Amino acid sequence: MQATRAFLQNLGLPPGDLYELPSSAKRFPDGAQYRVEIPSVEGPRALVAVLEEAQQRAVRIHRVSQGSGIMLLTDAEIHEMVQISAEANIEVSLFVGPRAAWEPGAQIQFPAGKNLAARHRGMEQLIYAIEDIKRACDLGIRSVLIADEGLLWVVDEMKKAGELPANLVLKVSVQMGAANPASIRLQEKLGAGTYNVPTDLDLPKLAAIRAAVNLPVDLYVEVPDNFGGFIRHYEIGEITRVVAPVYLKFGLRNAPDVYPSGTHLESTVIALSRERVRRAEIGLAHLRRYYPDAVMSELGAEGLGVPEM
Secondary structure, rough: OHHHHHHHOOOOOOOOOOOOOOOHHHHHHOOEEEEEEEEEOOOOHHHHHHHHHHHHHHHOOEEEEEEEOHOOOOOOHHHHHHHHHHHHOOEEEEEEEOHHHHHHOOHHHHHHHHHOOOOOOOHHHHHHHHHHHHHHOOOOEEEEEEOOOHHHHHHHHHHOOOOOOOOEEEOOOHHHHHOHHHHHHHHHHHHHOEEEEOOOOOOOOOOOOOOOOOOEEEEEEEEOHOOOOOEEEEHHHHHHHHHHHEEEEEEOOOOOOOOOOHHHHHHHHHHHHHHHHHHHHHHHHHHHHOOOOEEEEOOOOOOEEEEOO
């Protein structure tokens, strides 16, 4: 295997998973090691609940993300989320709406086809996805959540051509599924601004990914049940040391799947959003206890996709 390992090193990849767990010297543009993300914030009422809970618990949140899709929010709802998050100086990232799981099609209905769920089938759905992003940007959104490498490449090309804002953050979803340094480096080359790695990667694998890429890594430290249900709070210190720059992402296990959301589920979504902030308080206490020197970004730090009103 030595010849293979040497060839990979010549490509700028690590020769294997890094069991020595080197400290990452890479940082966010502001010099920080970590930021905090609350996922599944499905509308303006949930966003207000997250910010209220964060203030009460003294938890600094840099980014919230939404999973139901841009197309299932009204213009008024997006505008309200833009106003709220711009005033709070945080990023709000909205998932692209059209995707294979929500259109007529058979493969996604079967166990072996589940990996197709968040991708875009055919040119028409790709066009719908681009239109979804253009609408969000027109309303002031500056971060979108993507789970298809073709869409990622096209949107990055549109940014370069001036068709979309140059400061639009392209956040790649955990559903993309790339799980090794070479695959994630490819996502970076295609335009990924941040990358949500699979939830079950151990520290040596994460260290190898960090050695190969410069973009921030998004990592669930508490994982929804449908992605494994892991709770990795005691690892947060080592995750921050090894994986920086990293978005510590607080999902919630033992919670219902609310996608796609709407007013019929709003009370549940709000309750789940508040509990995710509570979980973040618990997780960040572990970080301060075991890695007190870790540096956190300020609100509105460089590189965040804060909306523009």
